[in-house]
Each structure stands twice: as C-alpha cells, then as structure tokens.
Amino acid sequence: MSNVPRSALPPGVLSMHVLPADHHDRDWDAIIVPREVKERLLAQALLVLQHGRKLSMLSGLPHGLIVLAGPPGTGKTTMARGLAQVAALALARQGATQLLEINPHAFPSDMLGESQRNVTRLLTETVPEIAARRPFTVVLIDEVESFAVRRSSASFEANPVDVHRATDAVLLGIDEIAKNLPSVLFVTTTNFIDAVDEAFLSRADLVMRFALPDREAVGHILAHALGELAVQWPALLPLASDTARISELAALCEGWDGRRIRKLVLAALAQRLEVARDPSRLTWDDVLSAARKKGGVEWAGGAAPTSREMFPDVPRELMHDHDHGHALHDHGPGSQPHTHTHQQDAADPPKLVS
Numbered sequence: 232m233s234n235v236p237r238s239a240l241p242p243g244v245l246s247m248h249v250l251p252a253d254h255h256d257r258d259w260d261a262i263i264v265p266r267e268v269k270e271r272l273l274a275q276a277l278l279v280l281q282h283g284r285k286l287s288m289l290s291g292l293p294h295g296l297i298v299l300a301g302p303p304g305t306g307k308t309t310m311a312r313g314l315a316q317v318a319a320l321a322l323a324r325q326g327a328t329q330l331l332e333i334n335p336h337a338f339p340s341d342m343l344g345e346s347q348r349n350v351t352r353l354l355t356e357t358v359p360e361i362a363a364r365r366p367f368t369v370v371l372i373d374e375v376e377s378f379a380v381r382r383s384s385a386s387f388e389a390n391p392v393d394v395h396r397a398t399d400a401v402l403l404g405i406d407e408i409a410k411n412l413p414s415v416l417f418v419t420t421t422n423f424i425d426a427v428d429e430a431f432l433s434r435a436d437l438v439m440r441f442a443l444p445d446r447e448a449v450g451h452i453l454a455h456a457l458g459e460l461a462v463q464w465p466a467l468l469p470l471a472s473d474t475a476r477i478s479e480l481a482a483l484c485e486g487w488d489g490r491r492i493r494k495l496v497l498a499a500l501a502q503r504l505e506v507a508r509d510p511s512r513l514t515w516d517d518v519l520s521a522a523r524k525k526g527g528v529e530w531a532g533g534a535a536p537t538s539r540e541m542f543p544d545v546p547r548e549l550m551h552d553h554d555h556g557h558a559l560h561d562h563g564p565g566s567q568p569h570t571h572t573h574q575q576d577a578a579d580p581p582k583l584v585s
C-alpha cells in the first residue's frame with residue numbers, strides 16, 4: 232500500500248492509493264444503502280474494469296463514467312472510495328487497482344485558459360501515465376460540477392468562452408480515455424447535478440441518485456455508529472445493542488442525512504463534560520437529549536462556571552509558562568511586543584517572545 236506523499240503527487244491529484252489495501256475496507260461497509268445499490272455499482276465498475284477492452288470495440292462503447300448525485304452527507308464520496316476497494320478485491324488476482332483522487336479545485340473556471348490547460352494535462356498526460364503503471368485505474372472526482380461545468384448555464388461569472396473550452400476538454404479527454412484506456416473508471420460525485428454539463432452526463436454509463444436514508448436505514452446507521460463507539464469503549468456494548476431504543480431514536484432523526492446521523496453520536500458524547508472525559512459513561516438520556524436538541528444546545532440555564540471553578544486542582548507544574556511562541560511580526564507594524572503576565576508571575580520581568 233503506498234500513500235504517496237503530497238509533494239510527490241502530480242498536479243491536480245489529491246491522493247493515490249494502490250488497492251486492495253487492508254484499511255480501505257471500512258468505507259464500503261460504512262455506507263448503509265439497499266443491497267441493489269451496492270450490487271449495481273459494483274457490477275458497473277467490474278464490467279468496465281474487467282471487460283473494457285472488449286467493450287471498447289462496440290459502437291456504443293462504455294465511457295467508464297459513473298456519476299453519484301445527491302444531497303450532502305448521503306455517502307457518495309465514501310461509497311466511491313469503497314467501490315474502488317471492493318472492485319480491487321474482486322480483481323486482485325488479475326492485478327492491482329490504482330485509486331486516484333482528483334482535486335476539484337485544481338480546475339478553477341475563473342483563470343483565463345488555465346482550466347482548459349489543466350484539464351487537458353490531467354486527462355491526456357497524468358491519468359494515462361498513471362494508468363500505464365497498474366492493470367486497473369479508478370479516478371475519483373468530487374464536486375464534478377466544477378470540472379464539467381454545464382455550458383448551457385448562464386449563471387457563472389467566469390468567462391463563458393473559458394468555461395466552454397474547459398468542458399470541451401473534459402469531454403474530449405473522457406472520449407479518448409474510453410477508446411484507448413478502457414480499464415480506467417471515473418467515479419464522480421455532485422450535489423448539483425443541474426450544474427453538470429449535459430453532454431458529460433450523457434456519457435455516464437450510470438447516474439445514481441442518492442437519497443436521504445429512510446427510517447429503517449437511519450436505525451441501521453445509528454446502530455453502526457454506536458457499534459463503532461462500543462469497539463472503542465466496550466462498556467457501551469449494551470447501549471449499542473439495544474434495538475428497541477435505537478428505533479425510538481431513529482424516529483427522532485427522520486429526514487437527517489447520514490453525516491448528521493453519525494455526528495449525533497459525537498454530540499451525545501459531548502452533552503456532558505463527564506461523558507466527554509470518559510465516553511464509557513454515555514447514557515441513553517445523553518443520546519436522546521442530543522437528538523432532541525438536533526445535536527446542538529438549548530440556550531437556557533444560569534451562568535457557566537469559570538475555568539478555575541471547573542478545574543481548580545491542575546498541578547502548578549502542568550501549567551505552562553507564558554511562552555506562547557508568538558512571532559513579533561504577528562503584531563503588525565508599530566505594535567508593542569506581546570507579553571503576558573499571570574497574577575502569580577507578576578513579579579517576573581516581562582519576557583519577550585520570539
């Protein structure tokens with residue numbers, strides 16, 4: 232497994248992983264969707280990766296392009312990563328799979344001519360060079376609406392000619408790769424499918440729309456999230472396996488996306504200081520109360536205690552001196568050097584920090 236240091240990555244590439252790799256199993260398993268969703272995705276990926284060469288002989292050749300569309304936090308990116316790992320597992324005996332994550336912000340649409348050049352370099356140089364190293368390649372592009380900007384949309388401020396050329400370059404690049412590198416699969420995600428170019432969407436072999444989880448799926452996600460907590464803090468095992476209460480909780484979280492549901496578990500741990508400091512003390516009341524407050528906080532009650540009221544007994548030797556590491560130039564021209572004096576240090580001469 233190679234996680235290439237960022238400095239060694241080609242331009243526009245966020246990360247590169249060779250799959251299958253041990254610690255990549257989690258993503259696929261974490262996303263709770265109907266069985267058919269995972270099966271359809273995997274079948275599509277394997278069809279292209281494994282049989283792309285033969286299929287590229289067809290008049291209606293696949294473009295090796297999957298689009299995952301849907302609201303934020305519904306598991307698209309996680310699913311895409313998981314798909315790469317599971318496809319790589321399926322193909323492992325025929326060779327390794329390179330997963331390449333593209334930085335969608337490497338292609339700004341507001342620099343004249345620059346985005347077109349960047350796209351062209353990515354699709355005609357970077358991807359082909361990397362694809363040549365391994366039998367199978369999966370390219371993940373998040374926020375694809377900024378990569379294949381809908382040309383018919385008038386709602387951008389950037390130079391329309393420039394946007395046009397960049398999207399043209401994407402289409403051209405995808406077509407070339409479909410013909411010449413049939414074992415390359417693009418998995419792309421978007422929150423704004425209406426902002427993705429129509430001709431790009433038309434090239435997709437599969438456009439899968441992600442929805443918010445239904446009540447049953449919410450329950451499964453909660454159970455999964457609590458189960459993960461119980462792995463870290465085994466005292467929480469009874470709580471994590473209480474299916475009756477989990478479905479009661481699920482009712483409070485209807486309409487939430489998967490990300491928010493997972494964050495609820497974190498919010499529950501942060502309801503009380505005592506629990507934050509020792510998560511094995513988490514109770515159902517904490518979880519339910521976090522859900523009722525929708526993960527936030529209710530503004531009621533008296534004044535909060537002061538820091539020293541809360542933590543009166545931190546030993547003096549654990550308190551750090553006033554060496555904060557501020558650089559002098561942080562304070563702007565003409566400002567006085569920044570010094571701190573604490574009450575009990577008041578006798579110390581003020582010290583300049585550098």
Ligand SMILES: Nc1ncnc2c1ncn2[C@@H]1O[C@H](COP(=O)(O)OP(=O)(O)OP(=O)(O)O)[C@@H](O)[C@H]1O
Pocket residue numbers: 261262263264301302303304305306307308309310420421422444452488489490491493
């Ligand atoms: N259906 C689901 N089942 C389980 N967990 C989910 C589900 N959907 C989302 N999550 C969790 O929510 C978090 C966010 O998921 P992810 O980043 O894949 O969403 P996304 O659809 O790509 O969001 P965005 O559109 O904002 O990029 C992850 O921790 C993921 O495990």
Ligand SMILES: [Mg+2]
Pocket residue numbers: 307308309373420
């Ligand atoms: Mg995402």
